[in-house]
Amino acid sequence: MRRVLPAFIRVLIIVGFGCSCSVIDGLDPPSSQSPEISIPAPPPAAQIKLGPIETADAITDPEKVGIGVWSLLANLGIGVYTGDGEQILAGSELSEYDFWLYDFELPLLAHLAQGDPRPFSLTTSRLAAVGFKGTTVDLIRVYRDTYALNADKFLVQLFSAMDVNFREGIELTPLQEWLLMLDTFVPANGSTAAKGSYMLSVVPGTGAFSVSAQGDPCGFISGGQVHANWGTIQSNTDLGMFLAAEAAYYAIHGMLIAQSAHATLEASPNSAHEGHGGPGDVIDLTATVTMTYVPQNIPVGGTQCGVLVNLDPPLAGPQHGVEIVWDIPEVLWEHGSVDIPEGGVALTDHQGQSKVRFQARQEEANGKGEEEFEDGIVRAIYNLRNHLTNNGYHDPRMLSLIPEMMQIDPPAVVEISWHELCAQLELEIDYWQVVRVESMTDERTLKGAIPFNIDFTQEPAILSGSAVLPLGGQGSAPGCTWTNTGIVDAALSGTMVEGDDGSDMLIVELDNEFKVETIFHCEGGGNIAQIPVMVPSETELVYEDGYSIEWDVGVSGLPVEGHSRWTLNFLCP
Incomplete structure (x- = not known):
């Protein structure tokens, strides 16, 4: 999504440069342009052209991108001029009606x-907007097959050096797409299709005229x-037929x-929790749109080489009235509310911002x-596109390759948290004991789980469950x-209370009826004895999935030892 005015059109797109014409010394942009991008003066003619691999390496290196840009333009034969026609780099253009670029571009x-x-x-979407009817696969095939037959061309070799393979799954940087x-x-420039096609004219609605439209060609x-x-x-x-030459410029x-538009999306803070006893946290979501496009202003009487000089207003700084369409994820609607206009469409304010607020709901748990x-x-x-139109840039030719809607990247990732009540649980029991009296040893084991429910409608919440x-x-x-x-008939009951530290505690009571059958194998015969036992027990468990307590088993004065572990498991999905 970059907007460029036809070079041939002398589009003084001084994106952030408010230069008066000449920016030969370093071509550094003023403060309105991102300071990290600085284009040095072009190297000497003997050094300006690099090979495709070297150009690709330089243009993707932030430290060498300026050298890469000059090499790219020199190899392609694209000239560079100031708004009043001063030559910075000679290209294949033979008049102002050919294709060239401004220094501030x-x-x-x-x-x-x-x-x-x-x-x-x-x-594919760009081409579809001007009439292409095929699929992405169709379009990729056209580029792949055509470039395979023209492998000697610099641009084809440059794409290859950039690993642009025109296969399924291909991605393009903005420069590669441009x-x-x-x-x-x-x-x-110089082709049959180019000749006589680029007569400049008034840009509708702007009041700006090219010099040629005034009958005074910019002959530089x-x-x-x-x-x-x-x-x-x-x-x-046949792809080129979808745009006439002048429209393509x-x-x-x-x-x-x-490309001079910069949009960001921020969430502050980036997390929220549902409220305890009242509404929860707030997240402010802000979309900001700024631009650094300042058309060159040439004084009355000066030489104007292009139709986009002296445009008003300049698109610099925060942009007011930009249409923002919000896409709010379902998780925010499930756990709160968003104060957003119906349909999710809002306009940026004078700070270039559109703000919506998420308010987390009160937590049920x-x-x-x-x-x-x-x-x-x-x-x-x-x-x-609409924003440019609303600010005087009405010419449909200029807007034809600009998508109607542009994605703000990266998106904002927010984390929503809440407590989930789980009313279906189980108490897992692992019990072992042994009694040793002189040469006699008796071992008992008990393993299993007791499912139980919590009735949160009661105050305090009531526990109930049973198992064999x-x-x-x-x-x-x-x-x-x-x-x-044997078996143990276990009946579980209890309540949920608040612990001393504020955590939720389960007071668990077990009413156990033990039915044990012992089968003896003794010398001289045997007998069977049944030993019914009633053992009530009670303990406290933290209401937390996986919480476990362990203790050693022992009875004062009796030769009993063992170990017991109770574990609380949540059965909720």
Whole structure:
């Protein structure tokens, strides 16, 4: 999404440069342009052209991007001029009606080079907007097959050096896409398709005239014996027919203008918890749109080489009235409310911001239960095309390759947390004891789980559940062995209370009826004895999934030892 004005159109797109014409010394942008992108003066003619691999390496290196931009333009044969026609780099242009760029557009190319790769489907969308009817697969095939037959071209070799393979899943950086659109729609300077096609005219609604429209051509625009190294797709396929040459000039510059727009999406803070006893936390979501496009202002009587000089208002700083469409994730609606206009559409204010607020709801569990977490991805898109139109940039040719809606990247990731009441639990019991009296040993084991429910409608909450647990073990004495088998009828009851530290505690009571059958195998015969036992027990458990307590078993004055572990398991999904 970059807006660039047709070079041929002398689009003084001084994106953030408010230069008066000449920016030869370093071509550094003023404070309104991102300070990290600085384009140095072009290297000497003998050093300006690098090979495709070296150009690709330089243009993707933030420290060398300026060198890469100059090499790119020199190899393609694209000239660079100031707004009043002073030549910075000679290209294949022979007059102002050919394709060339302004010096103040170069930082935009550098910004394009540093952008993140995006799916090729976005490129398909651009072409679909001007009439292409095929699929992304169809479009990729056209580029792949055409470039395979033109492998000697610099741009094809540059794409190869950038690992642009035109296969399924391909992604393009903004610069790679811009170069692809240049190669697809803009006829190469000097070609038959280029001749006589680029007469400049008034930009509708702007009041701006090109010099040629005034009958006073800007005669300074002339390169030299330089070959134009682009237009392979335009001249070898039918894709170029979707934009006339003049419209393509405007469109390719429109993409550069779009690059001067910068949109961000922030969440402050980036997490919220449902409220205990009242509404929960708040998250403020803010979409901000700024631009650094300041059309060059040339004094009355000065030489004006282009239709976009002296445009008013300049698009610099925070942008008021930009349409923002919010996409709020379901998790926010499930756990609170969002004060957003119906349909999710809002306009930026004079600070260039659109703000919506998420208010977490009061928590049903009121702090009890297991804490749950879920991330939500907040997205937003903005309508840059309409914004440009509303600010005087009415020419549809300039806007044709600018998507109607542009995604704000990266999205804002927020974390929502809440406590989830779990009323279905189980008490897992693992019990072992042994009695040793002289040469006699008797072992008892009890393993199993008691499912129970919590009735949160009661105050305090009531626990209830029951289970039949298996009992086992064995024993031995001189001349005898035996096996312990049986069951335990366990009835669980209790309440939920608040502990001393504020945590939720379960007071668990077990009413156990032991039915044990011991089968003896003794010398001289045997007998069977049944030992019914009633053992009530009570303990405290923290209301927390997986909480466990352990203790040693012992009876004062009796030769009994053992170990017991109770574990609380939540059965809720």
